Amino acid sequence: MKQAILAPLVAAACLLVLIALTWFPAGRTAPVVAQGGVSAPLGPNATPTATPTTGLWCPTLTPEPFSVDPVTSPTDLLGQTVIVHIGNGEAVTVTTESGIFTDTGSFNGGKPALVDVRLLPNTRHNLMVAARVRSWYLWEGCTIGGYTLWTTGDRNGRPLVIEQQAGTITPTPTVSPTPTRCPSTTPEPLWVEPVISPTDLLTQTITVRIGNGEAVTVTAESGVFTATGSFSAYGNPARVTIDLLAGVTHNLEVQARVRKIEQAGCTYGGYTLYTARDRYGQPLVIEQAADHSYYLPLALK
Numbered sequence: 001m002k003q004a005i006l007a008p009l010v011a012a013a014c015l016l017v018l019i020a021l022t023w024f025p026a027g028r029t030a031p032v033v034a035q036g037g038v039s040a041p042l043g044p045n046a047t048p049t050a051t052p053t054t055g056l057w058c059p060t061l062t063p064e065p066f067s068v069d070p071v072t073s074p075t076d077l078l079g080q081t082v083i084v085h086i087g088n089g090e091a092v093t094v095t096t097e098s099g100i101f102t103d104t105g106s107f108n109g110g111k112p113a114l115v116d117v118r119l120l121p122n123t124r125h126n127l128m129v130a131a132r133v134r135s136w137y138l139w140e141g142c143t144i145g146g147y148t149l150w151t152t153g154d155r156n157g158r159p160l161v162i163e164q165q166a167g168t169i170t171p172t173p174t175v176s177p178t179p180t181r182c183p184s185t186t187p188e189p190l191w192v193e194p195v196i197s198p199t200d201l202l203t204q205t206i207t208v209r210i211g212n213g214e215a216v217t218v219t220a221e222s223g224v225f226t227a228t229g230s231f232s233a234y235g236n237p238a239r240v241t242i243d244l245l246a247g248v249t250h251n252l253e254v255q256a257r258v259r260k261i262e263q264a265g266c267t268y269g270g271y272t273l274y275t276a277r278d279r280y281g282q283p284l285v286i287e288q289a290a291d292h293s294y295y296l297p298l299a300l301k
Contacts, residue, residue, distance in 0.1 A: 071162050075165070079117065082117055082160075084114075086149070087133070089106075089131050090132050091223075094127055095272065097126065117162075122165060129160065131150075133147055146245065189209065192207070194279070200289060203241055205239050206242060217257075218252055225241065252284035254284065
């Protein structure tokens with residue numbers, strides 16, 4: 001009777017041993033299982049990376065390739081297309097004396113971003129290019145990408161500077177008008193209210209006070225964020241809501257575009273102001289310190 005019961009059990013045990021030897025031969029180990037029951041991949045390296053949002057394992061990756069083609073300078077044209085190469089890009093912004101210009105889409109090595117930049121006559125334009133890498137989800141607790149790269153030089157290491165030199169206008173034989181004397185003006189005020197740091201929130205609204213402002217852009221590790229409208233330094237400041245990456249230090253740069261005004265033959269404004277400090281001179285830095293601890297339920301007997 002005992003032999004009849006033990007025989008099937010012995011056969012089943014032998015079958016399990018045979019399967020184990022076949023599936024995990026010498027030199028091969030079972031997949032590593034990370035916290036939470038997610039299998040850690042053992043495949044090839046990926047390209048972009050971001051700080052993992054939890055304690056789970058995330059691959060160490062390198063930044064996406066990023067370069068800008070040389071610009072044409074000097075030029076007598078009032079516009080130029082800036083060609084930006086960015087791997088897995090979703091947005092590219094060019095900031096210069098003539099304004100802020102953006103191109104969005106799906107960019108990669110074979111499809112660069114083409115940003116059309118307007119140029120002011122007889123003006124030296126210093127370009128800053130910011131490229132946003134899209135983020136995507138690998139598994140719970142590991143998101144890659146989602147960061148911004150910056151440069152002020154082309155792929156050959158030369159500064160991104162465009163000199164606009166308008167052609168000489170030949171005067172007509174008629175009586176020349178009396179030149180208008182335009183009074184000199186001071187730059188509009190630009191003040192940024194202090195930020196909240198550290199914070200456990202994943203967003204924060206930046207209050208920017210800019211005289212006669214029409215656009216305000218905040219650039220940080222989490223992306224490029226813009227608000228447009230009719231802003232003032234006192235009654236109607238710009239409020240730009242930015243995203244924050246968990247566990248990341250965000251270094252903010254604020255750019256404020258002053259509206260161009262023409263009055264009595266004189267042109268005022270039409271320039272961009274920059275700052276990386278608040279109105280009290282403190283650096284605009286936000287430490288995102290979210291608590292991602294995990295707690296197991298306590299079972300009471």
